[in-house]
Amino acid sequence: MEFEIETGQRGSQICIYNSHRYRHIRNNKKGSVSWRCINKECSAAILIDSNKFVIEKGQHDHEPHQNLEQQCIRGMKRRAEQETTAIPKVYEQESIKFFMQTAGILPVFNSVRSSLYRCRNSSLPVIPHNLTEFDIPDDWKKDNLGGDFLQINVGTDARLLGFVSQCGLERLAEAKHWNADGTFYTAPRLFSQAYTIHSLTAQSMKPSLFAALPDKYQTTYTSLITNLNEL
Structure with a gap:
């Protein structure tokens, strides 16, 4: 299975492998690179050797990053329905919480804006005509x-x-x-x-x-x- 390397919000390198995200730990002497799960409470890690072969160490005790992202967006929709907090504020608060927990980056606001406002409007009274x-x-x-x-x-x-x-x-x-x-x-x-x-x-x-x-x-x-x- 292939892996991807991307740059996080603070310029650090993030490795994506099997739907999980790993933070860079160190470059080893023989050309391999050590990575550990970005979830600080998870001990799962991977080692990528000089031939780009991935060696897994330990098991994750949480959902893959993609599932966590979907859970976060569902949480935004739930807040949009149940609260009167401004939609951009809901997105900002949940994005910060998501980043602090996973170091992941959510889709930009404009990509979820319409769905969040639809959820908000579904819980509000119908706008009268007069x-x-x-x-x-x-x-x-x-x-x-x-x-x-x-x-x-x-x-x-x-x-x-x-x-x-x-x-x-x-x-x-x-x-x-x-x-x-x-x-x-x-x-x-x-x-x-x-x-x-x-x-x-x-x-x-x-x-x-x-x-x-x-x-x-x-x-x-x-x-x-x-x-x-x-x-």
Whole structure:
């Protein structure tokens, strides 16, 4: 069976043989080269002599590298379905973990990007076509601590959503100054703008309320503040 030599992420040589990866140990006097499994807990090794003949030493106690790679990608897909962590972040975290465990290199992000986003979309509610059929699941109305988060939900055609936690409400109540601003570039689909209100606490501005607004009319801003004051 043939072997391949490739360069790892840090410039070190990696030998691939029988779907396993080996790190370079040393060049021996008679022209042979010693390699050991990249899994630090595995004692399997190979010796490649001057005639390019491979001599195996010991048995692997883990799956071949290709299987580990597939397991890693399946783990990414599982996280994409179960978490809300950004897809590029999931790939980055799992790639680092994979490299630390195996010194292997995963396929580039673009080669798995579509499949990861398909997994993410399969676990998300269907994107509505208009605001009248816009229904938010109960789980998405809560914050990470299980408290109410979607506390403003008014209107039909001109839907207004306001997300604020109990901690955010307390900061707003205690603050002497609020700063508010909106952006149209990152507005959720079907909405006109994303709007935030920050509270000044201990000389720092902290985001306290996040809103999705249907337009930029004064009546909409008034409705947001009125509903906020009633909480």
